[in-house]
Amino acid sequence: xxxxxxxxxxxxxxxxxxxxxxxxxxxxxxxxxxxxxxxxxxxxxxxxxxxxxxxxxxxxxxxxxxxxxxxxxxxxxxxxxxxxxxx
Numbered sequence: 352x353x354x355x356x357x358x359x360x361x362x363x364x365x366x367x368x369x370x371x372x373x374x375x376x377x378x379x380x381x382x383x384x385x386x387x388x389x390x391x392x393x394x395x396x397x398x399x400x401x402x403x404x405x406x407x408x409x410x411x412x413x414x415x416x417x418x419x420x421x422x423x424x425x426x427x428x429x430x431x432x433x434x435x436x437x438x
Contacts, residue, residue: 355410359403366396405432 352360373389408429416425 353407353411355403355407359400359407362396362400362403366393366400369393369396401436405429 369389370393373386373393376386376389413422413425416422
């Protein structure tokens with residue numbers, strides 16, 4: 352597993368712990384702003400892991416697609432994902 356995937360995995364595991372903590376905070380009826388801040392932190396880690404995975408895709412899969420002639424297909428995949436992210 353390369354460095355980007357390892358970093359993404361660490362971020363996802365951390366966000367998993369944060370989400371479990373958020374659930375506990377809600378069950379304990381903690382202050383809403385504290386809960387919201389934890390949700391924002393988990394969201395930031397999810398975004399970070401997505402960027403790392405996309406970097407991995409660009410560094411490896413896109414390079415391969417250029418070589419084997421499937422770049423248009425890969426570009427379409429990325430555009431569909433970008434549309435999901437921004438909408």
